[in-house]
Amino acid sequence: MISLNIDRIPLENQLLNAKYDYDAKYARIHKRLMEKDPLTDSEHKLFAAFKGLKAAVTTEILQNTKLLESESYVERMVMRLVINQFKKEQQIDINTTDVRRINSLIVKEYRNEYNGYVA
Numbered sequence: 001m002i003s004l005n006i007d008r009i010p011l012e013n014q015l016l017n018a019k020y021d022y023d024a025k026y027a028r029i030h031k032r033l034m035e036k037d038p039l040t041d042s043e044h045k046l047f048a049a050f051k052g053l054k055a056a057v058t059t060e061i062l063q064n065t066k067l068l069e070s071e072s073y074v075e076r077m078v079m080r081l082v083i084n085q086f087k088k089e090q091q092i093d094i095n096t097t098d099v100r101r102i103n104s105l106i107v108k109e110y111r112n113e114y115n116g117y118v119a
Contacts, residue, residue, distance in 0.1 A: 019047060025109035026050050032105060039102075040092050049090040056081045057106070068114040071107070078110075079103045 013027070020026040030050055033039055040046050060067070060077055067073055082102050086092045094102075 020050070020054065023054065025106075025113065026054050029102070029105045029109060033102070039086075039094055039098055045090050045092055049085050049092060052089055053081055053085045053106070056085065057110070061110075068110060071111060074110065075103060075107050078106050082106070 013031075016030060017024060017027040020030070030046060033046065034043060038046075057078060060081070067077070079099065082099050086094050086099070086102070
């Protein structure tokens with residue numbers, strides 16, 4: 001029975017990764033937020049929020065790749081996008097602490113990727 005659970009974890013990770021178009025950053029963030037103190041009971045709502053957030057952040061970065069050089073700018077930009085996507089678009093009731101936690105995870109993932117530190 002234990003081997004079934006062990007075999008299932010990689011499959012679940014692969015499916016989650018596929019949901020995010022194989023962008024491991026968002027799969028990791030999604031997984032972290034669902035494991036500890038989930039923001040919502042609906043994993044579908046969380047996925048929808050992150051898909052929208054991923055598109056918005058990617059658009060901003062593609063318009064100016066140099067902005068990743070300024071961590072403070074990226075933090076403010078992502079904070080604005082997190083609030084918009086979670087509160088306005090998905091109507092997920094999140095507080096300031098949750099916004100900061102999501103923001104921190106996203107900025108860390110992008111900065112690590114930018115600096116060549118891939119998990």
